[in-house]
Every structure is written in C-alpha cells, then in structure tokens.
Amino acid sequence: MALQVPSRQLFIDGEWREPVLKNRFPIVNPATEQIIGDIPAATSEDVDLAVAAARRALSRNKGKDWASASGAVRAKYLRAIAAKITERKTELGKLEAMDCGKPLDEAVWDIEDVAGCFEYYADLAEGLDAKQKAAVSLPMETFKSYVLKEPIGVVGLITPWNYPLLMATWKVAPALAAGCAAILKPSELASITCLELAEVCREVGLPPGVLNILTGLGPEAGAPLASHPNVDKIAFTGSTTTGSKIMTAAAQMVKPVSLELGGKSPIIVFEDVDLDKAAEWTAFGCFWTNGQICSATSRLIVHEKIAKEFVDRLVKWTKNIKISDPLEEGCRLGPIVSGGQYEKVLKFISTAKSEGATILSGGVRPEHLKKGFFVEPTIITDVTTSMQIWREEVFGPVLCVKTFSTEEEALELANDTHYGLGAAVISNDLERCDRVSKELQAGIVWINCSQPCFCQAPWGGNKRSGFGRELGEWGLENYLSVKQVTQYISDEPWGWYSSPSKL
Numbered sequence: 001m002a003l004q005v006p007s008r009q010l011f012i013d014g015e016w017r018e019p020v021l022k023n024r025f026p027i028v029n030p031a032t033e034q035i036i037g038d039i040p041a042a043t044s045e046d047v048d049l050a051v052a053a054a055r056r057a058l059s060r061n062k063g064k065d066w067a068s069a070s071g072a073v074r075a076k077y078l079r080a081i082a083a084k085i086t087e088r089k090t091e092l093g094k095l096e097a098m099d100c101g102k103p104l105d106e107a108v109w110d111i112e113d114v115a116g117c118f119e120y121y122a123d124l125a126e127g128l129d130a131k132q133k134a135a136v137s138l139p140m141e142t143f144k145s146y147v148l149k150e151p152i153g154v155v156g157l158i159t160p161w162n163y164p165l166l167m168a169t170w171k172v173a174p175a176l177a178a179g180c181a182a183i184l185k186p187s188e189l190a191s192i193t194c195l196e197l198a199e200v201c202r203e204v205g206l207p208p209g210v211l212n213i214l215t216g217l218g219p220e221a222g223a224p225l226a227s228h229p230n231v232d233k234i235a236f237t238g239s240t241t242t243g244s245k246i247m248t249a250a251a252q253m254v255k256p257v258s259l260e261l262g263g264k265s266p267i268i269v270f271e272d273v274d275l276d277k278a279a280e281w282t283a284f285g286c287f288w289t290n291g292q293i294c295s296a297t298s299r300l301i302v303h304e305k306i307a308k309e310f311v312d313r314l315v316k317w318t319k320n321i322k323i324s325d326p327l328e329e330g331c332r333l334g335p336i337v338s339g340g341q342y343e344k345v346l347k348f349i350s351t352a353k354s355e356g357a358t359i360l361s362g363g364v365r366p367e368h369l370k371k372g373f374f375v376e377p378t379i380i381t382d383v384t385t386s387m388q389i390w391r392e393e394v395f396g397p398v399l400c401v402k403t404f405s406t407e408e409e410a411l412e413l414a415n416d417t418h419y420g421l422g423a424a425v426i427s428n429d430l431e432r433c434d435r436v437s438k439e440l441q442a443g444i445v446w447i448n449c450s451q452p453c454f455c456q457a458p459w460g461g462n463k464r465s466g467f468g469r470e471l472g473e474w475g476l477e478n479y480l481s482v483k484q485v486t487q488y489i490s491d492e493p494w495g496w497y498s499s500p501s502k503l
C-alpha cells in the first residue's frame with residue numbers, strides 16, 4: 001500500500017526552514033502519474049543561509065564540536081543515523097519506490113546499503129584518529145615530518161534521482177566522517193528520502209549546520225552552490241553536461257570537484273559461457289533500477305558463435321521480467337522516473353529504428369499498463385558503431401547488441417566510447433577475463449557479473465565519465481586535505497648564511 005508523503009521544509013542549521021521565496025513544487029509518482037505531495041524549492045537565498053550555517057558548524061567551539069573533534073565522536077553520529085535508517089527501512093523503501101519508480105525490493109535493498117554505508121564510514125572515521133600524524137620518512141636526520149588529514153571544509157553535494165538516498169549517502173557519509181560540513185542538493189525528481197534523512201539527523205541530534213539539505217531545481221539551487229565562494233569543494237553525480245557546467249563554475253574559484261558522470265558501458269560475452277547465467281547477468285546489468293544506472297552495461301558485445309542462441313535466450317529472460325507498479329509484490333521493472341525522461345527514452349528507441357536498427361524486443365509501453373512512464377525492456381540489434389544508440393547514454397531499459405569474432409575486436413568495440421565508467425566480461429576462461437580487464441578503459445570492471453556494488457570498493461570513471469573515486473577509503477580521501485608538518489630537530493644552527501655574530 002502507498003504511504004502518505006511527509007510534508008517537509010528545507011533543512012538548514014538543524015531546523016526546518018521555509019524557503020526564502022516560499023515556493024514549492026509537486027512530487028509525481030511515475031507509476032501512477034499522480035501528484036503525491038510537494039517539496040520546497042530552494043534558491044540562492046537559501047543556499048547562502050545553508051553555507052553560512054555550515055561554516056558556523058565548522059568553527060563552533062573552535063572546531064572542537066565537529067571539524068577537529070575525534071573521528072570517534074563523529075562516528076557515534078554516523079552510527080546513530082544508520083540505526084534510525086534501519087528502523088525506518090520499510091517506510092523509506094516505499095517512499096523511494098513511489099518517488100523514483102524503482103521496484104520496492106530494490107528500494108529496500110538500497111536503504112539497507114544506505115545504513116551499511118553510514119556504518120562503514122563510522123569505522124573509517126574511527127580509523128582516521130590512528131592515522132593522524134603519520135610519519136614521513138625523510139632523507140635528512142635533522143628533520144622530521146608528519147602528515148595531518150584535515151576536513152576540506154564546507155562541501156556541496158549535488159546528487160541524482162536514480163538512487164536518491166544511496167547516492168546522497170555515498171557523499172554525505174564520508175564527508176561527515178572526514179569532519180566536513182555539507183550542503184546536500186538532491187535531484188528535484190526524487191527528493192523525498194533525502195528530506196527524511198534530515199528528519200533522522202534532527203532526531204539523532206547532529207550538531208546544527210553539519211548537514212543542510214536543500215531541495216530545488218538544478219539551475220536555481222545547484223548552480224549557486226557550485227559557484228559559491230564559501231564552498232570549498234563540490235562532489236557531483238549526474239549527467240556529463242551538468243558535470244561540465246559544475247566544473248566550469250568551480251574552476252572560477254579553483255574549487256576542487258569530483259565528478260561521477262554518464263556512461264555507455266560494455267558487457268563482453270565470450271563463446272564459452274553458461275548461456276542462462278550469462279543472460280541473467282546481461283539482463284540485470286542493463287535493466288536493474290529500470291535501466292537508470294550510470295554504469296548500466298547497455299552495450300552487449302557477444303561472440304558471433306553464440307550470438308543467435310544467446311540473444312534468443314536473453315529475450316526469453318527479458319519477457320519473464322515482471323513489469324508493474326513498484327509497490328506490487330515481485331516487481332522487477334518499474335517506470336522511468338519522469339515524463340521528460342520517458343519521452344527521452346522513447347525518442348532514443350525511435351531514432352535507433354529510423355537509423356536502421358532492429359527493435360528485437362520491447363521498445364513500447366507494456367499492454368497491461370495504461371498509466372505511468374513504463375517502457376518494456378528493449379533489445380536492439382543491427383546496430384552500427386556510428387548510431388546514436390551505440391554512442392549515447394539512454395538511461396532507460398535499452399540494450400543494444402553487436403557481435404565479435406576475436407578478443408581484440410571485442411576490446412576495440414568495448415573501448416569505442418567517450419565514456420569510461422563500467423565494463424563487464426563474461427567467460428569461463430579466467431585468464432582471459434584478467435587480460436581483458438586490464439585492457440578495458442573503465443574505472444570499474446565486473447568479471448562474470450555486472451553491477452554489484454560494495455561500499456568498501458572504489459567507484460568512479462575515466463574519460464567523460466568523470467574523475468575522482470567514491471566509496472572505500474578513496475571516498476574518505478575525497479573530503480580530506482593533506483597537511484605536511486615538518487620540524488627542524490637539530491641542535492645545530494642551519495648554517496646556510498654567515499652568522500652576523502661571527503663577524
């Protein structure tokens with residue numbers, strides 16, 4: 001059963017605040033196309049208030065309350081947040097499913113990952129204390145040197161709608177673990193659970209201003225954050241176009257950015273695979289989260305010897321996917337997140353057709369669903385490498401297929417993209433998998449699977465998929481600044497200049 005969506009305000013300085021301009025906009029459930037609530041629309045006036053609150057949070061009590069508190073102190077808050085999220089897991093999962101359209105089972109899995117990620121960064125926050133003052137070995141005995149890891153400062157976190165609370169958590173948890181104060185700007189298309197994170201922070205008594213959450217449109221709330229002179233770093237996940245704008249804005253102040261952007265990731269299937277196992281991973285790699293994953297392996301590159309049988313088998317697996325309202329039991333594919341994105345996905349499919357590709361399976365609204373932004377899992381063949389469907393990110397359940405005859409050709413096809421986020425290789429020959437993994441131009445390579453993601457392992461891309469790594473210890477480093485402290489320890493004078501006392 002659907003839930004009532006809580007009505008919230010912006011979360012600034014530990015309190016709910018109405019936006020300065022008092023505007024709100026509707027939340028649409030993509031499965032029903034109905035308005036199920038509304039969210040506040042922040043503008044630059046609210047960004048200013050949130051940034052000021054974050055700066056105060058860093059300097060309160062000379063930093064002792066947060067930025068220079070021990071990691072162990074901050075870890076207690078992260079663990080309290082994780083516990084509250086776990087307590088509200090079912091409700092948060094439902095809200096997520098209603099807001100962004102992902103199947104309920106996937107949404108609940110995400111919420112479990114959210115709690116796991118806060119716990120993980122609590123561990124790393126505690127570990128940070130022991131890593132302070134790590135000695136640097138120097139070639140001169142007259143000096144000693146150590147390294148301090150300090151929070152970067154106030155960070156702006158701009159996130160997308162495909163994993164609303166999880167993508168926010170990938171940034172919020174390490175930022176807070178590091179001792180930063182943050183302003184989170186979730187996507188206007190799915191913000192409900194991020195506002196519930198605000199409520200969780202209020203309940204656990206997170207010091208005011210440590211995390212501020214501003215819902216609103218990209219140009220109105222995201223852009224002023226990216227260009228704000230008192231924000232020390234921006235971390236962003238979303239489209240390559242918006243990432244480029246954010247980088248341009250940040251560059252004016254030489255502000256560091258980390259960017260996790262689009263993809264057009266390949267999955268190479270060799271001739272020696274178990275067809276059903278490989279078909280299921282291929283379907284999961286492209287249709288999980290309704291195909292709206294930056295790392296979706298949306299280009300299938302399959303060996304010509306098995307291509308026909310494999311694709312037939314894949315179509316059968318695909319036809320078996322339950323498409324329904326995300327809250328329905330057993331749903332495995334929900335709607336595209338919004339009307340705008342739905343139209344975009346359909347346009348990709350019609351362009352592929354007009355360019356001469358074959359829509360082998362899907363490509364249309366499922367007959368049994370009259371409302372909602374649903375599109376059947378789609379498999380497209382007869383694709384050339386110059387077609388839009390081969391080159392551009394669709395962000396929907398659309399897989400395109402090409403065949404290969406040699407390993408070299410498979411790699412050439414796989415790497416024939418401006419992007420470099422994910423890649424997968426499926427083969428029973430593990431030596432070949434290792435060899436191929438080395439050659440794939442991507443930040444993440446899956447062997448004999450596609451998409452599983454663990455908060456302990458680094459996540460991020462190359463080329464136009466962005467730079468910087470989230471998750472794991474790399475995720476924490478994103479929010480830390482490294483300070484070298486070097487001390488002269490000799491009793492002797494330095495002796496470079498002639499001493500005036502000897503004159």
Ligand SMILES: NC(=O)C1=CN([C@@H]2O[C@H](COP(=O)(O)OP(=O)(O)OC[C@H]3O[C@@H](n4cnc5c(N)ncnc54)[C@H](O)[C@@H]3O)[C@@H](O)[C@H]2O)C=CC1
Nearest residue numbers: 159160186187217218219222223238239242261262294395
């Ligand atoms: N890498 C990923 O995980 C994602 C990729 N995308 C790609 O982006 C396409 C468009 O989706 P959108 O939701 O429009 O993505 P987007 O990249 O525009 O939105 C992501 C976030 O950036 C914010 N934003 C937008 N314009 C901004 C600006 N000028 N300055 C600062 N922040 C800004 C948005 O409000 C949202 O919070 C999708 O079709 C897909 O191809 C979308 C979501 C996630």
Ligand SMILES: NCCCC(=O)O
Nearest residue numbers: 162163293294295453
């Ligand atoms: N499984 C997490 C994928 C994250 C992303 O789409 O950015």
Ligand code: NA
Nearest residue numbers: 028099189190
């Ligand atoms: Na929504």
